[in-house]
Amino acid sequence: MSFTAPSPESTGVLRHGLKAGQAAPDFSLPSTKAGHRVQLRDGSGRPTLLVFYPLDFTPVCSSELGLFNELLPQLSGLGARLFGISVDAVPTHLAFAADHRLRLPLLSDFEPKGEVARRYHVYRDGPGEGFAERALFVIDGGGTIFWSTVSPIELGPGAADALDALERLTGRAADFGAPLQRREARP
Amino acid sequence: MNQLTRPVGTYDWVLGPDDAPVTLVEYGDFECVHCGRAYWQLKRLLESFGDELRFVFRHFPLTQAHPKAQLAAEAAEAAGAQRRFWELHARLFEHQDDLSPHAVLELGTQVGVEPRRFALDILEHHHLAKVRRDFVSGVRSGVNGTPSLYLNGVRYDGTVTFDELSVAVQSAPKASPSH
Numbered sequence: 001m002s003f004t005a006p007s008p009e010s011t012g013v014l015r016h017g018l019k020a021g022q023a024a025p026d027f028s029l030p031s032t033k034a035g036h037r038v039q040l041r042d043g044s045g046r047p048t049l050l051v052f053y054p055l056d057f058t059p060v061c062s063s064e065l066g067l068f069n070e071l072l073p074q075l076s077g078l079g080a081r082l083f084g085i086s087v088d089a090v091p092t093h094l095a096f097a098a099d100h101r102l103r104l105p106l107l108s109d110f111e112p113k114g115e116v117a118r119r120y121h122v123y124r125d126g127p128g129e130g131f132a133e134r135a136l137f138v139i140d141g142g143g144t145i146f147w148s149t150v151s152p153i154e155l156g157p158g159a160a161d162a163l164d165a166l167e168r169l170t171g172r173a174a175d176f177g178a179p180l181q182r183r184e185a186r187p
Numbered sequence: 188m189n190q191l192t193r194p195v196g197t198y199d200w201v202l203g204p205d206d207a208p209v210t211l212v213e214y215g216d217f218e219c220v221h222c223g224r225a226y227w228q229l230k231r232l233l234e235s236f237g238d239e240l241r242f243v244f245r246h247f248p249l250t251q252a253h254p255k256a257q258l259a260a261e262a263a264e265a266a267g268a269q270r271r272f273w274e275l276h277a278r279l280f281e282h283q284d285d286l287s288p289h290a291v292l293e294l295g296t297q298v299g300v301e302p303r304r305f306a307l308d309i310l311e312h313h314h315l316a317k318v319r320r321d322f323v324s325g326v327r328s329g330v331n332g333t334p335s336l337y338l339n340g341v342r343y344d345g346t347v348t349f350d351e352l353s354v355a356v357q358s359a360p361k362a363s364p365s366h
Contacts, residue, residue, distance in 0.1 A: 063331075064332070066332070067332065070250065072251075100252055102251075157331060158329035158331035159326055160326060160327050160330075161188050161329070176319060
């Protein structure tokens with residue numbers, strides 16, 4: 001699935017995303033974790049990596065979400081929470097997560113549509129749009145944005161910079177030496 | 188980040204001369220459909236450019252999305268320990284429809300590995316560390332999906348087709364010695 005470039009006539013909401021040093025707007029959103037809404041400011045003091053993405057069911061194995069999903073052990077090891085967030089409703093998120101074996105919780109910015117994306121300045125509301133940019137936010141335990149990036153829709157930013165930001169924030173190195181999470185029987 | 192952070196070295200699987208003007212590094216996953224398609228484009232690209240192009244394959248298995256990718260990667264390394272890396276690399280991409288352990292063992296036999304050593308290498312994960320090092324170098328280099336291609340150390344963000352890659356190879360910035 002491909003997306004067209006933003007319309008040159010689009011005006012209004014900035015889509016460059018909030019920047020490091022700014023407060024991360026708090027939110028409480030439904031998630032794929034059964035029965036749980038997720039609150040950004042949950043009092044845990046843990047850093048958070050928020051992965052905004054346009055829509056469920058766009059190519060995944062070759063994408064940003066698949067990559068962060070793969071890095072869940074490293075991110076948890078750094079004490080970070082990881083969330084994907086799009087405008088899709090929870091039932092769609094559940095089907096998407098099951099289809100693509102995604103373990104990271106997916107948050108539903110569905111009602112009001114895109115409200116959280118708007119507050120993070122990453123909502124695309126041009127003609128034929130109505131979804132979030134590809135944007136990453138590393139938020140410290142106190143609720144301040146430590147690092148952020150917005151990428152063109154057709155180009156995932158990769159995980160290197162987000163991982164590096166989390167390592168700088170926590171003062172720890174990601175641990176890639178942990179045993180792989182085995183999911184199938186040994187041959 | 189879109190730069191190769193780990194230079195091409197003796198630890199890599201390399202096709203083509205070290206002094207080729209352009210080096211193409213692929214981070215790939217044997218179970219990924221996009222990598223399967225890329226395989227045919229890259230095969231044609233290598234045939235077309237001959238000694239002008241050096242190709243390197245590094246593993247980037249997305250083990251959660253692709254439960255068979257890790258075993259396939261370790262199998263390719265196990266074949267490599269018996270000097271059959273590229274032969275198995277080809278078979279794996281040409282037979283993505285069945286990457287079960289049984290099928291992978293059969294593919295290994297087809298390319299001429301000694302089967303007991305091959306199976307033992309895989310079962311005992313003798314090559315897991317190498318696959319992991321490739322993966323980590325990819326993460327740090329800004330891999331943003333599979334396949335991720337780097338031309339003379341810079342991530343290629345175009346479409347993975349023979350035509351577009353040919354243009355990119357022809358206009359790649361000059362290689363520095365570490366690439």
